[in-house]
Structures are given as structure tokens and as C-alpha cells.
Amino acid sequence: MIRRDEDVQMLRPVLAGLRVLELGHYVAAPFCARLLADLGAEVFKVEPHGGDPVRDWGAKIDGQSLWWSMHGRNKQSIAIDLKSPRGREILLDLVEHCDALVENFRPGQLDKLGLGIPAMRARRPDLIVAQISGYGQTGPGRDRAAFGVIGEAVGGLRHLTDHPPGTSTLPPVRVGVSIGDSVAGLYAAFGIACALWQRDRGQGDGAGRTVDVALTESVLSLMEGMLPEYGALGKIKEPTGGAIATAAPSNAYPTIDGEWVLIAANSAPLFAKLAELMGRRDLVGAHGYDSNAARVARAGELDDLISQWTRGHDAATLVKLLSTADIPNSKVYTAADCAADSQYRARGMVREVADSAFGTVLQAGVVPHIPEGPGDVRWAGPMVGEHAPEILRALLGMTDADIRELKSEGVIP
């Protein structure tokens, strides 16, 4: 029975009615706020007059970053000079109207501006505050400088994104995106939603809570058996290249047209199907191939065998052969493959979004999908301060004259 989205009675987006203030820059806190905005929250992004520096990252057209179109979407931008007393006052006025706030300054920096948690909770006692930092808000290492890549290295991830020891003299690779930042942003969004539930539910406690997320800890939390196995056995988890340490065969295999195809045939029935496809039925049940442990022990040799076979086919043929046999597989997708994928398109996970700077922009859709009241891309990343007048009018009841005065004082641009 296939459930179709059309059959579902429509409800409001799951975060409709939520107001969030973002004091974020670069990746982690802005990503957190995007997740909340995608699901229907009103997000007010407070930026310096020069804008979030991430607006300068990646490829641009006419000075406008394409990434920003997605990273800043669904948010309302207001630029405030937080070094001016009037600017700080406006920020605290805004706090009063918000349920939650997310920031990723270095620990203590907002306190120095007089905008620490005590000052904020004086205005909004039940404010949920998420603070994202490299190493966390407490402890002897909290003041150390950190970027996403540092979080990945200290979390244990960078050591593993490498070929097996002795295979290569090249350095371990980066994941290719700021995964430490994104995962930390996702943890912050999760923490905010949990704190809101406990605050606002029927038997809730009405209390403000703090969500203290460290990049390093967010990465470490994904490391599976690494710590337990080290603690009990002294075993240091080592990189395995394209393979999996505990199951074989699973790797990326080369094709005649220069692509890589991932094949995960790491169970007895899947391996039998693969051996059949390769014309090597003799391997099924043969000594040295007859258990997962045996296959793991000769994973390198097995990968060579499979590679010989895959090199005889182009990627499209290989994918068709493997899929027909119901063996988990996929071409290693590039941007072009993601953009063309029919499943992504069918679910709105790859979509064209209207953008005033570019006409339309190709963006990823909303995760998670909630069929009863899905999130949406309501607008693309705004210009710096684009929504200041409407925010100041709607939340703080300001008049046009008030707003002109703030401009003339240089509090807003």
C-alpha cells in the first residue's frame, strides 16, 4: 500500500507560530536557523551592517553568492550595529518577542557586549538559547580557537577519512563540506525543539533552557564503537578507504567510462547475487568466501576481482545490472547526478526556487518531509537588512519616523 501525500489532511507547518532570533555567522548557527525556518518558524537574522561574511563564500554572480540563496532562505534579515547602545537595546526588545535564539560567537563574546544570557532572560525569562561553539561553553578548553575542520579533527572523523595505514602518503581528506558545522547546527535545532516542548506542553515547566552545542562533541557523538572498543581493548579505529571495516564486499568500483559505482553486497544472499552476475558462481560457498568474516579477511583481493569485472562495463550498464539483481548500488553522484535524479525531483528535494538576484536557483528541499504539513521554501536568501522596516514595525511597533531616526543614527544601515 503506497501512501500518497494527497490523501493526507493538511495541517500547518510543524513550526508555525514559532519565533526565533538568529545571531549567527558562517555555517553552524545559520544552518540551525535555516532548518527551523524551513519547517515554518519565523526567523529574524540579525547581521552586522556588512552582512554575514558567509555571503562572500563560494561562487558568485554579480557579487551575489549562490550558496547564500539557500543558506539564508526563509529568513528575515535585519542589520543592527550591536556596538551601539541603541542597537543593543533594539536587540533586547526583539528578544522579548522571540521564543528562542541561536548564536555561534566565541564563548563569552555576547557577555562582553552586555548581551549575555542573564541580560536576555531579564527581558524574556523563558527564552530558549542555543549556543554553538568549537569546544563548548565550559571547561578548560572553551576559549580555544576553532573552525569546522578543527571540530572534525578533534571529533575523530578526519583520522578516518583516509586510505588504510600504509596505502597512501597523501593527507586524510576533508569531507568536502563543513560537516562539523552542519551536524552541530542540526543538534542545536533538535535541542531547541526539545526545550520548547518541555517549556510549552500541557504539563510543561514554562522554563527557559540553554542548549550548549560543541562542534567537537557533535562529531564525536557519531563515532559509533570507537570509544567503547578503545576503552576495553585498546583498539584504535583506523581508516579503511572506500571499504567498511566489518563487512565485505562494500566499496566504490571503477567503470570503463571513468566513473565510480558503489556496490554494497555485504551479506550472504547479496554476495551470491553479485558472484552470479560476475559469472563467478564458483565463489558462492567456496572456502574463503563463505562467511562475512572470511570475505572481510580478503576484502582487498575481493575488491580487485570485482574491479576487474566493473571495469568491463560503463556506469549506466553496471547500475542497471546491479539494480535488476536488487543489489544495493549507486553511481557515486556528482552535483549533475543529484540535479537530474528523478526521485529527488519527485519529492521536491531538488527544486527551482525564485530568487530576485538570479531569477531562479536550484536548491535542496526541506528535510524532514512532513506530509501532513510540509515545510517549504517561501523565499530565497534576502539582502542584508531587507526586512528591517517590517520587523521593527510589526514586533516593536515603530513608525516610519522612528526607523528614519535609527538610520540617521547609523544603528541600522
Added chain:
Amino acid sequence: MIRRDEDVQMLRPVLAGLRVLELGHYVAAPFCARLLADLGAEVFKVEPHGGDPVRDWGAKIDGQSLWWSMHGRNKQSIAIDLKSPRGREILLDLVEHCDALVENFRPGQLDKLGLGIPAMRARRPDLIVAQISGYGQTGPGRDRAAFGVIGEAVGGLRHLTDHPPGTSTLPPVRVGVSIGDSVAGLYAAFGIACALWQRDRGQGDGAGRTVDVALTESVLSLMEGMLPEYGALGKIKEPTGGAIATAAPSNAYPTIDGEWVLIAANSAPLFAKLAELMGRRDLVGAHGYDSNAARVARAGELDDLISQWTRGHDAATLVKLLSTADIPNSKVYTAADCAADSQYRARGMVREVADSAFGTVLQAGVVPHIPEGPGDVRWAGPMVGEHAPEILRALLGMTDADIRELKSEGVIP
């Protein structure tokens, strides 16, 4: 001003009062449920009589998986034969007592057992259901076989965990953990918390919602500017090895004692500090080094220069030099480094946990940290069905005689 946890008035853990049913196996759904349990939810894990197959993964002592100690922690286990009518009846009885459910069967599989969403909502209309799958619950590709590695390949991540095109003939590497599964589990936990908030808050709608999470989409959502840049410019995001495509220098550099040290000196002031440390003050402001764009253009050459310098030091000395200069840096941490790190220890992020099978087990702590009411590790991963009697008594009001009968019928082991 350093905020100390002791100053904070203690509240209940943020998910205290929440009841969740887990119908999970392997990584994604069980990871989601662990996150909820870590923050105080009561999680009832329903397993087949043979237990979740992940109990066999990774290193073991006396047949017990060390990873399981962490993966299964804070959960109550009940083993039920869902192929028996009585077993399915008990599952639906349990649903009636739960706020949310998370599962990661292949789409449609629970429907085939008569345990689809309509059957569950008939018993608990406001049930929040998170469904984690490879490609999502709808669309032409929903039935394709998928593992975590497939999600990573289709999400665009595997293409990027590689050296730059032409540098190496080895396949792109795996991240080393099932990152697609974990990120999907995190999205599911986030979606559940959001749905609970909208259901239960004062002006809430009391409605059950479905949280449809695909591994592929969870990964694709982290891909930053990849889709916008491809859509507008036809630019295909390519792997950059240890470096960052848009900022330099940032890489992992070799030391004389065979370690890698990550250095992120990718801003003008940080690069000046690094050049100073290297005794190369002449590079500061020099042509070809005087902007980030210029440094990115010669990133390879710059990395060679820095490597020559780092090869003259051992990792400990290098980290000391760089830290004194406040340049973001870290040794690329192994399991041993994580276990010994004083910041992790100070924050309880690396801790010894009591485990009846092992005495104690080294585990990662709880993310996010919520100082007003922190999560905790209340117990390590239980034996299969360990909590069945207390669950059946407390939730379903069963007597010892009822439970003996279920055993004799083979519904529970």
C-alpha cells in the same frame, strides 16, 4: 564571565515525560531513539527474539558487542514476535501508551504486517511517527534497496571525500562511520521534537504527524552551495583532498613523528601569524600571498611550504607553537586522543559507564548539553528483552501469569 553549571537551577531532563517506541534495527532509527533517550525520554525498543542484528557488529568480548553498550543505552528492551497475531496486538497496545514511534523498515513493510500508520493511529490518533528509509516513503525510487553507504553516494558526499581529480587512482573514501544513517537519525529526532511541540503546546493542534526521513536527502541537505552553483553555472563541486576549495591555507600537515596536524590559517591575520612562526615574514603581504584568492590559487605550493616546516617538528611541539599563536589547529585525533582529551573529560563527553557485561565501558556523553537539566547515561545497552516484564506490567497492566502465558506461546522469549 564564565558561566558555571553549578550556578544553574536544576530542572528535569528536557524530554522527561516523553514515551517513545522504537521499531529500529542497525543504525539510523536506533541512533534517533538513543538521542531521545539520552535527553530523558522513556524509550521502549521492540526487537525480534534474536535481537537487533547490530548487536553483532564491531568488536566483542564474550560475544557481547562493545558498540551496543553505547548504541542501546538508556533504552528498555522488549522482544516480541511480530509475525504472531498476539505479538502484533501487544505492539498496538504499547502504541496506545506512547507519544511517538520511530522505525526504519523498508517502506511498506510494516503495512504488510498490519502495523502501518492507519492501524497505529486507530489506537493512538495523535501518534508522531518517524519513518527512516533509504529514499523516502514516496516517489518512483522508494522501493530501491539502500544502506547508509548508498545514501552517502546518492547524497553527493562520497564524490567529495577524495583527493583532487588526477591526484590518486584509489577510490573515494568512506567517512569511516555510517554518517548517512546518523544524520538521518538526527533529522528524525529533530522532526519528532518539532511535531511534539506543535501537537502539545498551549495553542497546539493535538495532531499526529509523520516524519518521513530519507538517508539520501539527509546527506544532500548538507551539501551547501553544490546545487545552486551547479544550477546557475554548471559547476560540478569536486573533491579537494585535505584542503578547502575556497580558503587557504587549511589542511592536515605531516610531522616528524608520523602524525598529521590540522592547521586552519585561512584568514589574513591568521596567515600572517603562521608565516611569522615559520620564519617566513617575507610572505606576509607578498605578491601571490596577499589575499585569500591568491593563496587559494597557489594552495598546493603553499601546502608544500608549510609541510616542509611542520616536518621539522613533532606533533606536540607543533600544537604548542600554533596554540600559543592562537592559530586554529589540532592533531588529527585518534580514539586514544579523544579518550585522553581534558576538555572532553571536563564536560563529561568522554566517560566511564557501568555495564553489567563489561564492568565499565568508555562512552561518548550526551549532545546537546543542557545545563539546566542535562541528559545522562542511566544504563548501558540492555540484554534482548531485558525489560519485557516491567514494560508489560507497567504499561499494559499484565500479571505474572499473563507474562508466563506469552512466553509459553512463544510471543516473547
